[in-house]
Amino acid sequence: MDFLILFLLYVILVLLTILLVCLYSGRKQSWPSRTIDWFAQVLSHVIPSQVHGAAQRVLHRLFHTRHCLFVVLHLALEVLVYGEYTWEVFGYCQELEFGLPLLLLPYLLLTVNMAFFVLCSKTDPGAITKSNQALFLRAYAYDGVMFERGAKCVACSTRKPARSKHCGVCRACVHRFDHHCIWVNNCIGAFNTKYFLVYLLTLGAMATTIAAVTAAFLIQVVTLSNLMLGYYTDDQGQERQVDAFVVIQHLFLTFPRMVFMLGFVIVFAAILSLYFCFGLYLLLINQTSYEWFKSRRFKSGAYTNIYSRGVWGNVMEIAKPLRIPEPKRR
Ligand SMILES: [Zn+2]
Ligand SMILES: [Zn+2]
Known part of the structure; x- marks a missing residue:
């Protein structure tokens, strides 16, 4: 039943790709992203630097810009x-x-x-701006482990409310940040x-x-x-x-x-x-x-x-x- 094996392999491959894309786009330190980074490092020794640089720019545009x-x-x-x-x-x-x-x-x-x-x-998933940050700072208590009081976002130069996280794709800190979803092209946050x-x-x-x-x-x-x-x-x-x-x-x-x-x-x-x-x-x-x-x-x-x-x-x-x-x- 060769055709069945091929068909199943194809479906698994397509869905694995979708899963990798979902995971890679959501968290920079996830195991798929580390695996891809590792492969990219290995490839960088094999392929010419111009091609590697171009591929990196394409990947960056693909997963880190809207x-x-x-x-x-x-x-x-x-x-x-x-x-x-x-x-x-x-x-x-x-x-x-x-x-x-x-x-x-x-x-x-x-x-x-x-x-x-x-x-x-x-x-709007809950983008934190200078005008609304005071409200978000009062929304949740700091747990002192995952969210430290007084932490600042370097990119936005604002104080980070508890449960917020900076999204590199949306270029904003997001209130009650869940993840950035490439399929809806937006962050998933409080709202x-x-x-x-x-x-x-x-x-x-x-x-x-x-x-x-x-x-x-x-x-x-x-x-x-x-x-x-x-x-x-x-x-x-x-x-x-x-x-x-x-x-x-x-x-x-x-x-x-x-x-x-x-x-x-x-x-x-x-x-x-x-x-x-x-x-x-x-x-x-x-x-x-x-x-x-x-x-x-x-x-x-x-x-x-x-x-x-x-x-x-x-x-x-x-x-x-x-x-x-x-x-x-x-
Ligand atoms: Zn930020
Ligand atoms: Zn985002």
């Missing part, structure tokens, strides 16, 4: 998946009399997802974490419903054609009963785009669901991704999360974050 490349990539992937869903799955499922509300559900989820994508990328969670939830739901409808259609095809009851002749000329691998190969050859898309959305749905669960866990314990990853570096007992206010209080802190008062009119 641009729309990943947003376009993300939209292109959605267009491809929804194109295939509309072009093939939707029509075939209608012929097999699948319920229309079920078939329309992915479009509804897409509409909600797009709305929250825009909210996520256009909402857009709630939108980000709904965005993740709907993205995962989109992948799950498309995977479920496509899988249900393919199962129907196999059932109605009695494919599993058939026989085939193997390479040695022996007649064998059709097994699951032969069925998958048959489906892949009959509906190549659909099976490819199904493999892609299944892995994507699994990754997004896990990521959403992680986001939900952080919401319930009142910790940001940045704090969670940084807390792993402290010895056990050296760091305690002092910001939890109970489950309800933690949920409300994200749902109704600290509001910046409007400037007074004269």
Whole structure:
């Protein structure tokens, strides 16, 4: 089953790349970034310095400046998946009399997802400026371990409020900094974490419903054609009963785009669901991704999360974050 191994390797490679990009873009000291840095150092001894310098500039522009490349990539992937869903799955499922509300559900989820994508990328995550820093300085207590009183941001030349962090991509300190997301081209901070969670939830739901409808259609095809009851002749000329691998190969050859898309959305749905669960866990314990990853570096007992206010209080802190008062009119 060479084609299956190749197909799985391709899906794993694509998703591993996406995962590496997500992790690398979020934290400079993460293990993927250190691995990439190590590879870059090794390569610098092999390839000419001009090529190495140019590659470094491209990588820097790609991951450390704001641009729309990943947003376009993300939209292109959605267009491809929804194109295939509309072009093939939707029509075939209608012929097999699948319920229309079920078939329309992915479009509804897409509409909600797009709305929250825009909210996520256009909402100010909580950029700290000279005019609002006094408010943010009062928002949280300093824990004295991860956030030290009196710490200053060299880049912004402002005092750093507790739970804030400077984002090199957005070039600003962000209140309750979670991470910088290249897919929405914005930081995730105090004011857009709630939108980000709904965005993740709907993205995962989109992948799950498309995977479920496509899988249900393919199962129907196999059932109605009695494919599993058939026989085939193997390479040695022996007649064998059709097994699951032969069925998958048959489906892949009959509906190549659909099976490819199904493999892609299944892995994507699994990754997004896990990521959403992680986001939900952080919401319930009142910790940001940045704090969670940084807390792993402290010895056990050296760091305690002092910001939890109970489950309800933690949920409300994200749902109704600290509001910046409007400037007074004269
Ligand atoms: Zn700063
Ligand atoms: Zn940022």
